[in-house]
Amino acid sequence: MSKNLVIVESPAKAKTIEGYLGSDFMVKSSFGHIRDLPGKELGVDVDKNFEPKYEISTDKVKVVNELKKLAKGKEVWLATDDDREGEAISWHLKEALGLDDNTKRIVFREITKTAINKAILSPRAIDVDLVNAQQARRILDRLVGFQLSPVLWKKIRAGADRKNLSAGRVQSVTVRIVVEREREIESFNSKSSFKVVAHFLVEKNKVLTAELSKNFEHESEATKFLDDCKEAIFKINSLEVKPTKKSPTAPFTxxxxxxxxxxxxxxxxxxxxxxxxxxxxxxxxxxxxxxxxxxxxxxxxxxxxxxxxxxxxxxxxxxxxxxxxxxxxxxxxxxxxxxxxxxxxxxxxxxxxxxxxxxxxxxxxxxxDAIIERTIAKIGISTREEELTASGEVIKFEGFLKVYLESTDDEDEDNKDMLPPLNEGQILALGEMKATERFTRPPARYTEASLVKKLEELGIGRPSTYAPTISTIIKREYVIKEDRAGLQREYREFLLKDKVVNSSVGTENYGSEKAKLFPTNLGIIVNDYLVENFEDVLNYKFTAKVEDEFDDVAEGKVSWQNMIKSFYDEFHTKIEEAEGADASKSGSSYELGVDPESGKKVFAKIGRFGPYIQVGEATDEDKPTFVSVKKGTLISNITYEDAIAILKGPKLPLELGLYEDNPIVVNEGRYGPYVLFDGKYINLDKGEDPLTVTKERAIELIEAKKNTPDGALPRTMAEVDGEAVTIAKGRFGPYIKHGAKYYNIPKTEDPVTIDDKRVGELIIEAKEAAAKKIIREYPENDKVKVLNGRYGPYISIGKRNVKIPKGTVPEELTLEDCLKLGEG
The missing domain is CATH 1.10.290.10 (Topoisomerase I, domain 4)
Structure with a gap:
């Protein structure tokens, strides 16, 4: 029987470590934290030096009891992660299991046999300073979140489920960063200028590309430059070859x-x-x-x-x-x-x-290092003072580039090609020269990764906090992560070729976004309220300073209670002031002016189903009127002129008339704008405004739908096992309906041409795959199953899926356990 019990926080980690230790060691998992502050109360006694009230999580009672039994008569080794969070888990285990203060704590940064054995040979005591740093973070975040969130519930009238509103010390600052970037973009005024690029023809049909280092602000300057170059002689004034090197970046943090x-x-x-x-x-x-x-x-x-x-x-x-x-x-x-x-x-x-x-x-x-030879050619123009520049690189020794090159967030970053053979004094033949209108771009919206970089630059949060913080602000719908289609704009271009300058107008897409973070109306409203009333909490420098203070606690320089007290007294005063303040200034409603027709006030508001314009007030004799605004519109951007245009313009649902004796209706639903025709829903293209769709455009979409293979769906197929089979297309793609069951059709299959035999095979394959997912079934209740899904095991009760608490072994769940969890 094992003489030693090693406790880690993860079952996967336990399995790996157990393989490295001998039969004298038993390795068990705590399944993460076992104790925390209570969920439905503050759990911190602010009058007793912020004493926390910890309790064993309900889903960990069984785990703790099992570990207590296993620990009896054994040497216990606490082997949780080597950071503040891991140290705190070890401390909570010691307290909950009633272990001795001299219980052995071992740490390692990699799970290898060498590292594990080395850790066993050098145990230490629990580092109380690290535990206190984690406690300070947890308690401070609880004080902020638990006392600030109810203020939002009372003050923010944004049509949201009030319990979905929350504030947090790092979470709210992160939303602020996204909101402020959006406002930078909104206030940005794009300016145009003309960029000159020349292509010279050199020997062996090679092309040398050169650019003018400056852009021309005005069209007249650009065309004058091209005119001056009509009769110019182009000569290489200088050719500079610079050996340089590129060094690798550090390993990952x-x-x-x-x-x-x-x-x-x-x-x-x-x-x-x-x-x-x-x-x-x-x-x-x-x-x-x-x-x-x-x-x-x-x-x-x-x-x-x-x-x-x-x-x-x-x-x-x-x-x-x-x-x-x-x-x-x-x-x-x-x-x-x-x-x-x-x-x-x-x-x-x-x-x-x-x-x-x-x-x-x-x-x-x-x-x-990679050794690179960079060549820079300066090209003189006989009729102008400016020079054109051509540059290129050739790698002389790959070095680290043989393995890896770091990517960049800079969309303009490009690799310089190698230049063709050139000589100083060489006369170049101009193929063509273009002056193309280019536009300055606003600051880029954040991706998740660039937001992490910004948080790190500001000193906000630590490695363990980035992922949960970003997940929280998206889950709370303060920020949305999505792709957005760009817009089209015209640009002017002037081309010098064969000593003649011609002008043209082209079109380009701009402003398209992929996986970017956008603030929602709710996010902006909550942010503005918090910035106005709790600027200290949302101050970047203050938030970074708090992180430094956590570090001081971890190093034993500061008492965690004193650190929290220095923050709490002023914060609590502001909470009391905010609770007594006027709730009408919550930012969920903007008064824009007066409707010229009715003489009533016009408001831009945010409701449960999105932004809308309201004419009149609840206290008026007549009820107010409401007009929905396009989804995604930020109410803070709606002007009085916008509101009047929306009131006077077409409104959804929009009837466009009849086609083939059926009405055409344009509307917007949960999944975006669509055309409703003859009982069928036809999606508009991404970014297409439903209020501007013409009857001709709607008919075009209807006919396109008819002529696509999907127009042949739904299809009725031969029965399988005595039950009807149909093929149709839903939100997530084509599917087979067999009796009351639904099965996805693989992308490799064509739902329009698939035959009865193949459909029968797919149903059998799907049933076999479903059978493999079953962990436990209960003959006494065939509606209950324990299944293995994409994100791990879960309980299926009829049409409901129930999450299995951490620390629960799915194979050991009884029918009674499943039904109890279903009730919860």
Missing amino acids: TSTLQQEASRKLGFSVLQTMTVAQKLYESGKITYMRTDSMTLSQDAMDNAKNQIVTAYGEEFSKPRVFKSKDKGAQEAHEAIRPTDFSVQEGGNDRNEKRLYDLIWKRAIASQMS
């Missing part, structure tokens, strides 16, 4: 991993951390929550061996990276593979892709 995984793999911040957690727990990478750029000497030696073996001695250059962040924990390591000789890791495609990214970044950090 949490935030740089999130940014690069977003750019290169398209991962969200949460997805990156979820996949990285799996790689860590399976022993493939070091701990994924870190702000350190450092590699251990063992890791550097391991990387060097791999580089020399794979690429040669000249590609190796050991490097030590230091963080500029004074709070970075250099004793920890950057994110790296646990073994550089393992070039592929992970159990699924995403794990393999992220592991590959981590491996390449870490190995590249220990490689030689």
Whole structure:
């Protein structure tokens, strides 16, 4: 029987570690935190030096009882993560299990046999300072959230479910960053200028591209330049060859991993951390929550061996990276593979892709500089003082570029091509020269990754907080992440060719957005209210200062109670003031002016179903009238002129007349604008305004729908097992309906041409796949099953899906357990 009990927080981690320790060790999981502040009360006694009231989470009672039994008569080793959160979990385990103060605490940053055995040989006590830093964060965030959120419930009248409104110390500041960027974009005035690019014909049919370093502000200046170049002689005035080098970037920290995984793999911040957690727990990478750029000497030696073996001695250059962040924990390591000789890791495609990214970044950090030869040609114009510039690069030695190059958020970034052979004094033949109108662009909206970068720059939050913070503001619908179609605009272009200048007007798309973060009306309203009434809480410098104070607590420099007291007294006074303030100034309603026809006040408001214009007030003799505004419109942007135009213009639903004796109706629904015709819903193109759709455009969409293969759906197929079968198309694509069951049709199958035999095969395949998902069934109640889904096990009760609490073993659930969870 095992003499030792090792407790970790993750079952996957427990499984990996158990494989490295002998039979004397039993490894069990706490399934994360076991104790927390109560969910339905403040749980902090502000009159007793902020004493917290911790309780065992209801879904962890069984886990705690089991661990208590297992701990009896055994040496207990607390092996939770090596950070503040992990230290706190160990402390809570010690308290809840009634363990001795001398209970052994072991830490490691990678789950390998060497690291585990080394940790066993050097146990320590629980670091109370780290625990207090985590307690300070948890208690301060509880005080802010628990006392500020009810103020929002009382003051914000935005048609939202009041309990869905919340505020948080980091969450609200993050929303502020997104809102302020949106306002920068709104106030930005784009200016046009003319960029000149010339193409010269050189020997062997090669083209040399050169640009003028400045843009012309006015059309007349651009055309004058082209006119002057009609008879010009173009000569290479100087040719400069500069050897230069490019150095690799540091191995990944949490935030740089999130940014690069977003750019290169398209991962969200949460997805990156979820996949990285799996790689860590399976022993493939070091701990994924870190702000350190450092590699251990063992890791550097391991990387060097791999580089020399794979690429040669000249590609190796050991490097030590230091963080500029004074709070970075250099004793920890950057994110790296646990073994550089393992070039592929992970159990699924995403794990393999992220592991590959981590491996390449870490190995590249220990490689030689890339040696680059940069050539810059200055081209003189005989009729002008300006010079054109052509530049190019050639890689003389790949160095780290053989493995990896960091991506960039700069959309204008491009690689410079190698120039054709050139000589100083060489006369160039002009092929053509263009002066093209270009427009300045507003600041870019944030992606999840660039928002993380901004938070890190401002010193707001820490590696463990980025992903949950961004997930929260999206879940609360303060911010929406989506793609948006761009708009079209005209631009002018002047072309000099064969000594003649011609002008033309082209069109281009601009402003399209992919996976960007936009503030919602609700987000703006809540932000404006909080900034006006709690500016200190939403102040960037203050929020960063609090993070520094947490660091001071972790280092034992400051008492956590004193740190919280210095914040709380003033904060609580502001809460009391806000509760007594006028609720009409919540920002959910904007008075715009007076309706010229009725003489009543006109408001822009936000309601449960989106923005709308209201004419009149509830106190008027006649009831107010309401007109919906296009979804996505920010009410803070609606002017009086906009409101009057909306009131006078067409309104949804919009009837466009008859076609083939059926009415055509345009409307907007939950999934966007559509045309309703003969009982069928036909979506408008993304970005198309339903209020501007003409009858001709609607008929075009109707006919297009008829002529597409989907127009042949639904189809009736042969019965299978005595039950009717139809094929139709729904919101998520084509599907088979067999009796009362629905099955998706794979993308490889054509729902219009698929035959009866293949449909029968797909039904059998789908049933077999469904059977594999079943973890437990109950003969006494066939409506209840425990299933394995895309996001893990869950309980299916009839048509409802019920989440299984953390710490519960799905295979052990009885029918009574399932029904109880269903009631909850």
